[in-house]
Amino acid sequence: MSMGHISFRDPFGRGLWLKRGNLALSEVVGDDFILIDFDGNVLAGTGLRHLEWPLHAEIMRARPDVNFVGHSHSHYATVLGATDEDLGPFNNHGVWFAEHGVPRFSETSQIVTSVELGVAVAKQLGDAEAILLKNHGVAFVGDDVAEMMLAGIFLEWACKFQLDLLSSGAKFDRPDHEESVEKRRRIYPPKAQRNYWMYFNRKLDRVEALQGIGIAQV
Template sequence: MADAAAREDLVKACHVLAAAGHNDFVWGHVAVRAEHGSGVWMKPSGLGMEEIQVDDLVLVGWDGEVLAGHRRRHVEYPIHTRIMLARPDVGATVHSHVGSATSFSSLQTPLVPISHEGTYFAPEGVPTFTATSDLILTDEQGDAVAATLGQAHAAFLQGHGIVTVGADLVAAVMAALLLDRACRKQLAAMAAGGPKVWTSAEAAVVKRTHVYPRALLEQGWDYLVRTLDRASNA
């Protein structure tokens, strides 16, 4: 995707995540791989996700240098750069502090597919990074997060938040929203004494092809963008 279109989608991604409850004051960030291999376009530091406009975005090189943009980069840029270096299939990354997932990661229990949303993460599940609950500030820490993530679509950062990935912003953002919903539903089931049953990993892989094919992820994304447009025009 050309950088101009990627940057426009990055702004939409920030706004969608904010509207869905992934905003944490000015913290949390989203990134998309820049064309020509120069680095990643990122949400800048100091602004809430809902405030972001195209001119606010910063281009961050693989070594952390800001190559374009007038704002400061987030200190946790290694989450994004090191995952993308480790995973050539990943074109976009989300890191948020959404409360449901942060709470869930403290329980030391696996996320299981008790709902449609849970099947999105089969068969790998959602691994948990436990080396630190502090900020991810170095390449070495970013590499450790990438190693924990492996080939999964998401990882919990215990006591911190989540990381979700995708080939593009549609996939990475929808993964973040689905993970939030999956955690909420399992937390509710656990509070009621369960869960007692859930979809097997094998069945979840098949079910995922029915409930979350690419076309339906795009429909969900388009709906969320339309919702933002309606709100801004109200």
Template sequence: MSDEIRELVALSSRVLGAAEQGDLVWGHASARDPEGRGVWIKAAGWGMEEITPERVHLVGPDGDVLEGRGPRHSEYPIHTEIMAARADVGGVVHTHSPYAVALAAAGQDLLPVSHAANYFVPPGVPRFTDTADLILTRELGRAVAGTLAGTSAVFLVNHGIVTVGPTLRAATVAAIILERAAYQQWLTRGFGTWPTWSDPGESLSKREHIFHADAVEQVWEYLVRRLPG
């Protein structure tokens, strides 16, 4: 089982890297340990695109590396505390995706001006503003989890994004869709006119039609196929 989870986290990391969500050696994705011991997450010091199963380890709630080697990421509490708060979450992604970071820093709400934004709106993407520094403590991790609440993404304002899903596959797809949504909103506002967007009923209908579970899995498989051989 650990081999399968390591492979999944490595694949997620490389998918995110290929989607240009890597930030040098920062950013990380995790999967819940099926035995409840913590999260499987990439080791620190590597870029997303460099992650192999050997560079994935198991980190417990207190930050101890329980299986595998290498230094752990200091922001592990993002992952462990969200998993503790949300039994429905099987995967967590944290990246510094540029357009989403810019949208949040500009004080803009994500608007459903595109198909992509309907993945999140309604209810929208909440904004975590307690700190723009790293999430280094369990207390801050719990605060991020509280701001995330029951949604699938949160903006860490002036920092990055966090996305979640029932699986790491879904959380990875959500991170990529959120960045596409932020880019589309930036592009739309660039025309200098007041944009239009879907109302909540239409957004929910579009979400059901476009982002059902089978479609999310198909997107994941497509992203994996695009990875360099």
């Protein structure tokens, strides 16, 4: 529905552009963002400010390397987040998170509507690319839009893979940490990230062409 949101850092240092409320990510077009400062004041744009704006603002405040933040309640990642299982580098998608792991925020299952909660989530995220919000959803970050998008998609796919693995009943081992970190460097260089980003752009173009919707091609 309309409960996921993404944001990106304002290039002029004024704050961040947050998708406006009451529409789904799949419905967003170019001007469906509002500019807020880091205290949540709306500086530009029209429409509702998502209640969970502190999640975005506090992650960006804590992480100067992060220019894009996504938040969703994706199914498999939220299932794994409701357990006490650590996400591991069990397949290529899980390897995206090999270096820092995916921490879990379990202080509360409430939505992140206060600065205090935003600060706590950002602290638990640390240097990681994503965080599981227990019994709530996920947040994922990147220095550009491609990194953020891949983190969000790979997180969901890796969680599905791990849940399948756990429910298979078969014995398995956790891949070596150092090997997985090196594998991450090998399979996801900037060139590969660009290729995957373009793949999803072409896919979106096809879907939008079929439905007669969408904005200009990238």
